Amino acid sequence: MAPLRQKAAVVGENGTAVLTEVNVPKVGPGQVLVKVVAAAQNPSDWKMAKELKAIGAVLGLDYAGVVEEVGADVPAGLRYIGERVCGFVKGAEGPSGAFSEYLVGSAKYAVIPIPAGWSFEDAAQIGVAGLTAVLALWEGNTGLPTPLAPTTTPFPILVYGGSSAVGIYAIQFAKLAGLRVLATASSRNFDVLKDYGADEVFDYKDPEVSQKIRAATGGKLRHAVDTISEGSSGAIIAAAFGEDGGHIGQILPYSSPEENVTVKFVLGYRLLGEDFELPWPFKATPEYREHSEKIGKFLAQILALGKVKPMPKLILPKGLASVQEGFDYMTSGKVSAQKITYKIADTPGVSA
Numbered sequence: 354m355a356p357l358r359q360k361a362a363v364v365g366e367n368g369t370a371v372l373t374e375v376n377v378p379k380v381g382p383g384q385v386l387v388k389v390v391a392a393a394q395n396p397s398d399w400k401m402a403k404e405l406k407a408i409g410a411v412l413g414l415d416y417a418g419v420v421e422e423v424g425a426d427v428p429a430g431l432r433y434i435g436e437r438v439c440g441f442v443k444g445a446e447g448p449s450g451a452f453s454e455y456l457v458g459s460a461k462y463a464v465i466p467i468p469a470g471w472s473f474e475d476a477a478q479i480g481v482a483g484l485t486a487v488l489a490l491w492e493g494n495t496g497l498p499t500p501l502a503p504t505t506t507p508f509p510i511l512v513y514g515g516s517s518a519v520g521i522y523a524i525q526f527a528k529l530a531g532l533r534v535l536a537t538a539s540s541r542n543f544d545v546l547k548d549y550g551a552d553e554v555f556d557y558k559d560p561e562v563s564q565k566i567r568a569a570t571g572g573k574l575r576h577a578v579d580t581i582s583e584g585s586s587g588a589i590i591a592a593a594f595g596e597d598g599g600h601i602g603q604i605l606p607y608s609s610p611e612e613n614v615t616v617k618f619v620l621g622y623r624l625l626g627e628d629f630e631l632p633w634p635f636k637a638t639p640e641y642r643e644h645s646e647k648i649g650k651f652l653a654q655i656l657a658l659g660k661v662k663p664m665p666k667l668i669l670p671k672g673l674a675s676v677q678e679g680f681d682y683m684t685s686g687k688v689s690a691q692k693i694t695y696k697i698a699d700t701p702g703v704s705a
């Protein structure tokens with residue numbers, strides 16, 4: 354039985370993170386109550402805290418934990434008490450978020466069973482990065498093979514921002530799909546990216562990066578995922594395509610950098626099965642809800658192949674009391690091929 358009160362990191366003044374005590378949220382229809390064991394940090398955590406200014410709202414999207422209670426109207430057999438699950442919720446907005454001891458989230462959308470062999474700390478990073486990588490590859494692009502039906506005639510794909518969390522999952526999924534994977538990162542991360550399956554790696558700070566990728570692919574590159582989608586990323590990718598242009602799956606929206614380049618923006622929040630206004634308005638149609646459910650199942654099937662590895666973790670020492678430190682680390686640009694992770698039981702005053 355869950356307690357009535359819990360420790361949580363909530364939104365403070367100016368988008369800061371403050372450790373405090375709040376009510377344990379009540380499970381509603383179609384939801385589960387999850388005892389959170391580990392949570393992982395995403396750029397959205399501090400961005401939404403700053404943007405929404407919902408002081409007192411519980412922070413955190415990505416979580417891994419154990420189902421403690423199943424709400425009304427959850428289809429029989431979908432979730433069960435004691436199930437190890439991971440996924441994401443919309444933190445920084447209301448009384449439930451991942452940076453807490455207990456959260457409520459959808460029983461159906463953006464939640465999957467923890468893959469065999471993955472610890473809670475590893476699984477906490479799957480929700481946002483894993484699902485967004487799936488979207489960027491297969492909703493953001495068309496005609497790509499999948500790890501469930503890999504191609505035997507590899508063609509190139511570029512993962513721009515290969516050392517980001519979304520990038521590391523995109524590299525692994527694209528490689529399992531049989532593609533020839535080219536990726537960009539700082540040179541210090543080249544070996545890391547190769548370890549995750551990149552065939553060729555390029556430094557995005559090299560002024561000739563586009564020409565080098567274009568030469569390596571003989572002008573035949575047609576597909577890319579842009580896991581950065583800021584600054585000159587679109588222009589660098591467009592210049593790496595051949596004369597016929599290509600297609601970019603983006604994670605932040607920008608207009609097409611060239612006439613022969615098409616772009617498609619994908620957004621993880623759309624998988625939550627709800628309408629929302631921010632960061633970009635979205636109507637959760639029955640068709641998109643069905644699609645969201647399929648995307649979750651598809652990711653679970655990919656992970657069940659047993660070939661995807663978690664990305665390196667940076668576990669901060671004081672659990673939820675370290676969230677502000679995690680925000681500072683991330684906003685100062687120090688995150689590099691690593692996932693900031695919090696073990697809830699490390700929080701002062703919280704027992705396992």
Ligand SMILES: NC(=O)c1ccc[n+]([C@@H]2O[C@H](COP(=O)([O-])OP(=O)(O)OC[C@H]3O[C@@H](n4cnc5c(N)ncnc54)[C@H](OP(=O)(O)O)[C@@H]3O)[C@@H](O)[C@H]2O)c1
Nearest residue numbers: 396485516517518519538539542604619620621688689690
């Ligand atoms: N649309 C969505 O649903 C969605 C979902 C998740 C994330 N996002 C957004 O996607 C972006 C990435 O998120 P994430 O969690 O994957 O990021 P992350 O892991 O925090 O990204 C860190 C990495 O970004 C790389 N990087 C930083 N600046 C770069 C630049 N100018 N060019 C190329 N690479 C650069 C760094 O590479 P090096 O250290 O190798 O230099 C670093 O490894 C964020 O803006 C986030 O808000 C959107």
